[in-house]
Amino acid sequence: MTQFLKYVAGIQRRQMLYGTAATLAFLLVSRVVVARQKPVGKAAGGIAHEAGDKVDLVLDINGQERHLSLDGRTSLLDALRDHLDLTGSKKGCDHGQCGACTVHVDGRRVLSCLTLASMASGKKITTIEGLAGPDGGLHPMQAAFIEHDAFQCGYCTPGQIMSAVACVEEGHADDAAEIREYMSGNICRCAAYPNIVAAIEHAKVAMGRA
Amino acid sequence: MANAAAPEPKENMGQPMPRIDGRLKVTGGARYPSDIRLKEPVYAALALSSIALGSISRFRLDAARAVAGVIDIFTHETLSDAIKEQVMMGQSEQAGYAASTIRPLQSASILHDGQIIAIVVADTFEAATEAARLVAPEYDARTPSATFGSDGVTIEEAAKISKKHEDPKIGDAEAALRTAEVKVDNRYSTPVQHHNPIELFTTSCIWDGPKLTIFEPSQTAHGLRFGVAQQLGMNPDDVHVVSSFIGGAFGSKGATTERTALIAAIAKKLDRPVKFVSSRADAFFVSTYRAETEQRVALAASRDGKLTALIHEGHEVTSRPDGYFVGGTDTTTRMYACPNISTKVSVVHADRKTPGFMRAPAEMPYMFVLESAMDELAETLGIDPVELRRINDTQIEPIKGLAFTSRSLMPCFDAAAAAFRWSERNRKPGAARDGDWLIGQGCATSCYPTMVAPATARVSLMPDGTAHVETAAQDVGTGTYTVVAQMAAERLGIDARHVKVTLGDSKLPPAPVSGGSNVTASVCSAVAKACDAINEKLRGSNSQNLAEQFRRLGVSELVEYAETVAPGASPEGIDQLYKGISALGGGPKLKDRIQYAFGAQFIEVAVHSRTREIRVRRMTGAFAAGRIMNTRTARSQLMGGMIGGIGSALLEATEIDRRYARYVNKNLADYEVPVNADIEALDVILVPETDDKVNAVGVKGVGELGIVGTAAAVANAVYNATGIRVRDLPIRLDALLT
Numbered sequence: 018m019t020q021f022l023k024y025v026a027g028i029q030r031r032q033m034l035y036g037t038a039a040t041l042a043f044l045l046v047s048r049v050v051v052a053r054q055k056p057v058g059k060a061a062g063g064i065a066h067e068a069g070d071k072v073d074l075v076l077d078i079n080g081q082e083r084h085l086s087l088d089g090r091t092s093l094l095d096a097l098r099d100h101l102d103l104t105g106s107k108k109g110c111d112h113g114q115c116g117a118c119t120v121h122v123d124g125r126r127v128l129s130c131l132t133l134a135s136m137a138s139g140k141k142i143t144t145i146e147g148l149a150g151p152d153g154g155l156h157p158m159q160a161a162f163i164e165h166d167a168f169q170c171g172y173c174t175p176g177q178i179m180s181a182v183a184c185v186e187e188g189h190a191d192d193a194a195e196i197r198e199y200m201s202g203n204i205c206r207c208a209a210y211p212n213i214v215a216a217i218e219h220a221k222v223a224m225g226r227a
Numbered sequence: 228m229a230n231a232a233a234p235e236p237k238e239n240m241g242q243p244m245p246r247i248d249g250r251l252k253v254t255g256g257a258r259y260p261s262d263i264r265l266k267e268p269v270y271a272a273l274a275l276s277s278i279a280l281g282s283i284s285r286f287r288l289d290a291a292r293a294v295a296g297v298i299d300i301f302t303h304e305t306l307s308d309a310i311k312e313q314v315m316m317g318q319s320e321q322a323g324y325a326a327s328t329i330r331p332l333q334s335a336s337i338l339h340d341g342q343i344i345a346i347v348v349a350d351t352f353e354a355a356t357e358a359a360r361l362v363a364p365e366y367d368a369r370t371p372s373a374t375f376g377s378d379g380v381t382i383e384e385a386a387k388i389s390k391k392h393e394d395p396k397i398g399d400a401e402a403a404l405r406t407a408e409v410k411v412d413n414r415y416s417t418p419v420q421h422h423n424p425i426e427l428f429t430t431s432c433i434w435d436g437p438k439l440t441i442f443e444p445s446q447t448a449h450g451l452r453f454g455v456a457q458q459l460g461m462n463p464d465d466v467h468v469v470s471s472f473i474g475g476a477f478g479s480k481g482a483t484t485e486r487t488a489l490i491a492a493i494a495k496k497l498d499r500p501v502k503f504v505s506s507r508a509d510a511f512f513v514s515t516y517r518a519e520t521e522q523r524v525a526l527a528a529s530r531d532g533k534l535t536a537l538i539h540e541g542h543e544v545t546s547r548p549d550g551y552f553v554g555g556t557d558t559t560t561r562m563y564a565c566p567n568i569s570t571k572v573s574v575v576h577a578d579r580k581t582p583g584f585m586r587a588p589a590e591m592p593y594m595f596v597l598e599s600a601m602d603e604l605a606e607t608l609g610i611d612p613v614e615l616r617r618i619n620d621t622q623i624e625p626i627k628g629l630a631f632t633s634r635s636l637m638p639c640f641d642a643a644a645a646a647f648r649w650s651e652r653n654r655k656p657g658a659a660r661d662g663d664w665l666i667g668q669g670c671a672t673s674c675y676p677t678m679v680a681p682a683t684a685r686v687s688l689m690p691d692g693t694a695h696v697e698t699a700a701q702d703v704g705t706g707t708y709t710v711v712a713q714m715a716a717e718r719l720g721i722d723a724r725h726v727k728v729t730l731g732d733s734k735l736p737p738a739p740v741s742g743g744s745n746v747t748a749s750v751c752s753a754v755a756k757a758c759d760a761i762n763e764k765l766r767g768s769n770s771q772n773l774a775e776q777f778r779r780l781g782v783s784e785l786v787e788y789a790e791t792v793a794p795g796a797s798p799e800g801i802d803q804l805y806k807g808i809s810a811l812g813g814g815p816k817l818k819d820r821i822q823y824a825f826g827a828q829f830i831e832v833a834v835h836s837r838t839r840e841i842r843v844r845r846m847t848g849a850f851a852a853g854r855i856m857n858t859r860t861a862r863s864q865l866m867g868g869m870i871g872g873i874g875s876a877l878l879e880a881t882e883i884d885r886r887y888a889r890y891v892n893k894n895l896a897d898y899e900v901p902v903n904a905d906i907e908a909l910d911v912i913l914v915p916e917t918d919d920k921v922n923a924v925g926v927k928g929v930g931e932l933g934i935v936g937t938a939a940a941v942a943n944a945v946y947n948a949t950g951i952r953v954r955d956l957p958i959r960l961d962a963l964l965t
């Protein structure tokens with residue numbers, strides 16, 4: 018029943034996104050450097066695919082270089098969670114429909130479940146773990162989320178916060194209505210929505226974007 | 228600027244302390260079960276049946292096995308000795324933990340859509356996922372019965388299924404209805420719903436010799452421990468469940484579901500840690516769901532608005548083998564004074580998965596119907612809906628004549644009506660407009676039975692004024708970590724920030740399931756009792772200085788363990804708790820009293836005059852629930868409930884293809900839940916109430932209260948806006964196209 022189309026990183030949440038990043042890999046695999054370690058399998062339709070092939074890549078995550086050797090189909094989300102122990106980014110659908118996996122890639126909010134790890138190579142990735150200052154001081158958005166009780170179970174929260182920071186930086190936080198609109202790609206099943214809006218309105222001031 | 232999230236505490240309300248787990252949750256530091264790093268895990272993925280009834284004649288697994296990285300594929304042909312018979316949670320006298328008696332992979336038989344037919348294990352998540360899609364079963368399919376009205380369903384009375392259910396009844400309702408001055412008599416329906424917590428259903432299993440550790444988000448760490456032990460025929464002492472953080476549950480993580488013991492059995496066979504993270508589509512089958520209902524409510528009244536008859540009949544869908552039902556008439560017959568009441572709850576067995584509890588399992592669907600009917604009666608009588616509730620308000624429930632321990636229904640209506648400016652409402656349907664939008668306002672009663680369960684906790688106090696509370700209770704987002712710290716701090720006279728709380732681990736003293744809104748009441752009672760015992764010991768010394776008291780007592784810490792049951796409840800409940808059973812009691816089931824929390828909700832909708840788009844413009848809820856431990860977390864729970872109620876009213880339904888008894892919209896794009904843009908102005912009012920009879924700490928619980936009545940308030944507002952009465956949820960614009 019939402020009034021307008023909802024965009025997160027240029028993707029409409031309610032668009033029919035039934036494929037996973039793994040499906041995308043079939044389309045994109047030619048663009049990445051594939052280190053063949055296993056024989057090429059045959060998919061049902063007879064298209065050659067690279068199941069199980071490893072891709073060597075370097076990711077710049079929260080200011081650190083991380084070296085990985087991954088199945089070419091690995092999403093950025095699974096790379097973070099299963100291969101780098103950065104489990105702050107959450108998996109709520111793996112289909113671009115919930116926003117729990119939102120991270121920043123070159124400063125833009127991106128759904129890491131719809132991004133192949135290999136596509137993020139060479140870009141600057143920031144996850145929830147990289148948002149607080151090096152001294153552990155919370156980002157104003159993190160502090161505002163606590164103060165305004167903008168979560169309950171906390172599972173959507175890393176994604177909400179990464180989206181919220183981007184929402185402010187994009188200049189899409191002028192008023193409550195605009196915040197609601199530009200935060201609608203992040204589902205909160207605990208339904209902390211009014212508190213999320215309040216947190217963003219307050220953090221915006223501390224971020225110097227009021 | 229005032230912080231709406233932290234309401235100023237009124238009488239009998241605790242401070243709005245920010246959540247003590249807040250920092251972990253906003254930094255990504257909270258480790259939910261699937262965040263726990265395992266040593267060289269393998270990954271499991273499910274293959275689910277694409278028929279609802281029949282059997283598997285054979286599998287073609289070559290393509291799946293050929294996927295690089297696949298380790299093994301388990302089917303009923305290889306795993307059929309793994310799972311023992313299981314007993315359902317709360318459905319019989321026996322100790323039960325399971326969501327269903329259906330045991331997938333134990334035979335070729337298929338009893339519902341989406342039954343697990345194979346589990347693929349591979350070196351990587353990617354390979355397991357790909358191979359699971361390539362599992363090719365051949366079926367002997369039969370025509371299933373999908374739901375109400377399908378050929379082949381069978382009907383069974385709830386009272387015949389369970390000794391716990393008795394259809395409430397008094398007087399002669401049919402006769403009173405026949406002779407009534409005014410009556411309404413209508414049929415309503417509510418749809419299938421899925422909880423869809425944002426955390427997916429996950430299970431990681433690790434064996435160390437005979438010992439099994441399970442990382443899984445669970446509403447009952449001990450219940451899951453015993454449930455898996457029952458299914459695997461193990462000693463429960465050898466099972467350890469860790470569930471420190473839970474990414475939302477809403478009922479979906481309560482009973483032991485099928486996948487856990489299967490993953491455990493596979494981990495044992497492979498002698499490797501196995502990690503399972505469900506897909507969102509599979510999540511529509513991995514746990515339970517709220518079953519669809521069909522209901523009839525008839526209300527009769529005299530011209531002055533006094534109820535003379537109430538008839539409430541409910542039909543609920545369940546699976547073939549399990550007689551699961553929620554039976555909300557226990558509640559709907561206790562809301563208003565009425566001399567003639569008759570009710571009946573029946574189940575309809577179809578070829579479906581066994582349903583289960585979802586937030587306010589009985590009250591959400593049944594109160595939608597009662598509160599819609601109350602609005603219809605008010606309209607027929609020409610009496611204001613708030614006044615109709617006032618006319619029929621009672622401090623004595625009409626079935627057994629028991630007194631409510633406290634009942635602040637009308638104070639809630641009055642507080643919410645004033646804040647909402649109800650007096651400015653245009654009573655005539657379709658009369659209020661704002662440009663192209665038709666404006667309507669409606670209200671409804673909220674309620675939830677006050678349930679309490681046996682609980683235990685251990686509290687340690689150190690000489691430096693820090694304390695540690697340990698209990699297996701879960702925090703599903705409700706704020707358990709925080710309110711437990713507050714309770715200990717208050718009793719021990721220390722700062723709540725100095726209390727460490729450890730939860731969600733079956734090695735800790737057992738606590739009840741996070742269900743029925745009981746945990747704050749039950750667990751805080753046990754924590755308070757342990758703290759009181761510590762205080763008693765401290766009294767051994769006269770000093771006012773804590774460190775000095777410890778020195779004089781000659782101890783370096785004071786540790787006390789406490790067990791509590793609800794007032795009047797049997798202490799045997801503690802023994803049951805030690806077997807993983809939560810003996811929830813209360814609400815309308817007590818012999819000497821009846822205990823409920825109440826509330827009132829007011830909603831304004833705007834319906835577009837041409838497109839019939841429905842928007843909720845503002846919502847006001849006022850709630851009284853005994854002692855409020857923390858106004859911040861209580862408000863959030865009530866708000867979350869109200870917004871969940873908007874989902875029920877306008878968005879949420881799992882659609883069934885009646886030909887095949889299969890779900891159609893198994894994803895978050897097509898199963899719509901409220902998003903931020905759906906919620907505009909929302910106001911929660913906490914109404915002060917003191918009740919020292921419900922339990923030792925006077926807490927009623929607020930986890931479910933907020934979702935009850937919301938859907939009726941929306942339906943009533945839609946009627947006020949359009950003059951169209953919609954009796955089937957969810958209300959979508961097609962129902963308003965005339």
Ligand code: FES
Nearest residue numbers: 109111113116130
């Ligand atoms: S996990 Fe990426 S949008 Fe849901």
Ligand code: FES
Nearest residue numbers: 169171205206207
């Ligand atoms: S806090 Fe639970 S889903 Fe948002």
